[in-house]
Amino acid sequence: MLNTFDILGSYQRLDKDPASGILHISSEVAPEGIPYVVRAGYDKINIKNEKDLFKLDDRSYLYFEFGYKPYEYLLVSMVYNWTFTPVRDADDNILRYEPQKRIEPRVSLIYPIHFSR
Numbered sequence: 001m002l003n004t005f006d007i008l009g010s011y012q013r014l015d016k017d018p019a020s021g022i023l024h025i026s027s028e029v030a031p032e033g034i035p036y037v038v039r040a041g042y043d044k045i046n047i048k049n050e051k052d053l054f055k056l057d058d059r060s061y062l063y064f065e066f067g068y069k070p071y072e073y074l075l076v077s078m079v080y081n082w083t084f085t086p087v088r089d090a091d092d093n094i095l096r097y098e099p100q101k102r103i104e105p106r107v108s109l110i111y112p113i114h115f116s117r
Contacts, residue, residue, distance in 0.1 A: 005029040013047070021047025035069040037077065056084050057097045065106070075108040 007027045014020040026041035043061045047053060056062075060083070067077025081104065084097040 004031050011047075019046050019048045021045075021052070023047060023053055037065070037067040037069065037075060039063075039065040039067075056099070058084055058086055060084055067106075067108075069110075073110045075106075075110060077106045077108070079104040079106050 005027060007025075009023075009025040011021065011023045013022070021044075023042070023044045025043075026039065029038040030036075041063050042054075044053065045059050047059075062082040063079060065077050065079045067075045069075050081102040083100045083102075085100055086094040087096050087098055089095055
C-alpha cells in the first residue's frame with residue numbers, strides 16, 4: 001500500500017494584498033503495476049479570507065480524471081471539469097453560482113526523466 005497515492009496542497013498570499021490568496025489541492029492514486037490512474041484537484045484564486053477558501057464561485061475550479069494505461073508510456077483518460085458562473089438579477093447583483101461541467105477525453109504521453117550520477 002506504500003506509494004499508492006499522493007496528496008499535494010499549497011496556499012499563498014501576498015503581504016500587502018489581502019485578495020491575492022491562491023489555493024491548490026490535488027491528489028493522485030496510481031498504484032505501481034496497476035494500469036489505472038485517478039486524479040482529483042481543486043484550485044481557487046483571489047481568496048480574500050479563510051472563509052472564502054472552499055466557497056464555489058467564479059474563482060473556483062474542480063477536476064476529476066480517470067485513466068487507463070494500455071502501455072507504460074501512454075495514458076488514455078477522461079477529465080471532468082467544473083467551473084462556476086454567476087447568475088445575476090436585473091440589477092446585475094449575483095444571486096448564485098451555477099456549475100458548468102465539461103468532459104474532456106485526453107491522451108497523454110508519459111516519458112520518465114531520471115537524474116542519476
